[in-house]
Amino acid sequence: MTMKTLRLIFPQWQGGDNPPYHLGSLLLSFLAPEATGPVEQVPVSLPGPDPLTEVEGITGKPQLISQLKEAGALIASHDPDALVVLGGDCLVSLAPFAHLLQKYRDKLGVLWIDAHPDVQTAAQHPDAHAHVLSALMGEGDQDLVEHVPYKLSPSKVMIAGIHSPLTYEADYLSSHQIATLTPEQLKNDASEITEWIARENIEYLAIHLDLDVLDPTLFRSVLFARPGRGEHDFGDVAEGRLTIEEVLRLINQTTAKTEAVGLTVAEHLPWDMLNLKNLLSALPLMT
Known part of the structure; x- marks a missing residue:
C-alpha cells in the first residue's frame, strides 16, 4: 500500500514568543526536497508591533x-x-x-530529539512550546489536551539528546518513567533505543527534531547561537551537544527497526538570514 504523506508548513512563532521562527519555517520549506504528496500551510499571522498577551498563564x-x-x-x-x-x-x-496517535494507537512510538523534554505546563512557563509533550500525554492546559483524543503513553516516548533538565522536568521524567538518552550515551552506545522499540512493540515512529539539540557552536541557526548573546542570557536551560551526523545516525538506527510516519523539524532560527532580510529592506531602491 502506498503511504499518503502530507507536508505541513507551520510557521508558528507564538508558542515560543519568538518572531524569527516564522521565517525559519518558511526557509525550511524552501530548502526541503520537493514534496511528492499534498502540501498545506497553516495560516499564521505575521509578527506585529504589539506584544502577545498572556491568557490563562x-x-x-x-x-x-x-x-x-x-x-x-x-x-x-x-x-x-x-x-x-x-x-x-x-x-x-x-x-x-495527535492525528498519528489516533491512527496508530499503541503501535506508535515518539522519538523526541531535543535538549529539553517539553513537559512543562503554564504553572512552570508561559511559552507553550515547552508544554507540547506533556499535552500529548494528556496533561496541562485543557484547551491543548482536548485536541489529543488518544493520549500518548509515557512508555511510548524516548527523549534523546536531553541533559541537565530543570528540577521540575527531572521529577516529571522520573515519576512518569520516561526513557531518555543523554548526548554522551548517544555518542557511545545508543543500543537502548532499539531495546525500547522492541520492549514497547513499536511498529510506527513519529520523530520530533528540535534543532536546538545541535551544538550551537557547530550549527548557528538555533536560539542559543543568537548574535550578541551574553553567557547567562538563557539561565540554566540546557544547550545542545549533538552534531548533525549524530542526529542522522540516531534516526537511521530507529527507522531501521520501525516505520517512520511522522517527522517534525522545529525551532529553526536563521539569524543571519533574518539580519540579511532586514538589510535588504533598508537598502535604497528595494521598496
Whole structure:
C-alpha cells in the first residue's frame, strides 16, 4: 500500500514568543526536497508591533488555539498516513502527532530529539512550546489536551539528546518513567533505543527534531547561537551537544527497526538570514 504523506508548513512563532521562527519555517520549506504528496500551510499571522498577551498563564493562547484548530482541520481534510511538519516552534507537533496517535494507537512510538523534554505546563512557563509533550500525554492546559483524543503513553516516548533538565522536568521524567538518552550515551552506545522499540512493540515512529539539540557552536541557526548573546542570557536551560551526523545516525538506527510516519523539524532560527532580510529592506531602491 502506498503511504499518503502530507507536508505541513507551520510557521508558528507564538508558542515560543519568538518572531524569527516564522521565517525559519518558511526557509525550511524552501530548502526541503520537493514534496511528492499534498502540501498545506497553516495560516499564521505575521509578527506585529504589539506584544502577545498572556491568557490563562499562556502567552498568545488565543492565537495558538486558533492555529491548532486550523492545523487539525487541514490534516483531517487529507487524513494522511504520514506527516512531515516544517515549523515553527515545538508546539507545531501537537496536532500532527495527535492525528498519528489516533491512527496508530499503541503501535506508535515518539522519538523526541531535543535538549529539553517539553513537559512543562503554564504553572512552570508561559511559552507553550515547552508544554507540547506533556499535552500529548494528556496533561496541562485543557484547551491543548482536548485536541489529543488518544493520549500518548509515557512508555511510548524516548527523549534523546536531553541533559541537565530543570528540577521540575527531572521529577516529571522520573515519576512518569520516561526513557531518555543523554548526548554522551548517544555518542557511545545508543543500543537502548532499539531495546525500547522492541520492549514497547513499536511498529510506527513519529520523530520530533528540535534543532536546538545541535551544538550551537557547530550549527548557528538555533536560539542559543543568537548574535550578541551574553553567557547567562538563557539561565540554566540546557544547550545542545549533538552534531548533525549524530542526529542522522540516531534516526537511521530507529527507522531501521520501525516505520517512520511522522517527522517534525522545529525551532529553526536563521539569524543571519533574518539580519540579511532586514538589510535588504533598508537598502535604497528595494521598496
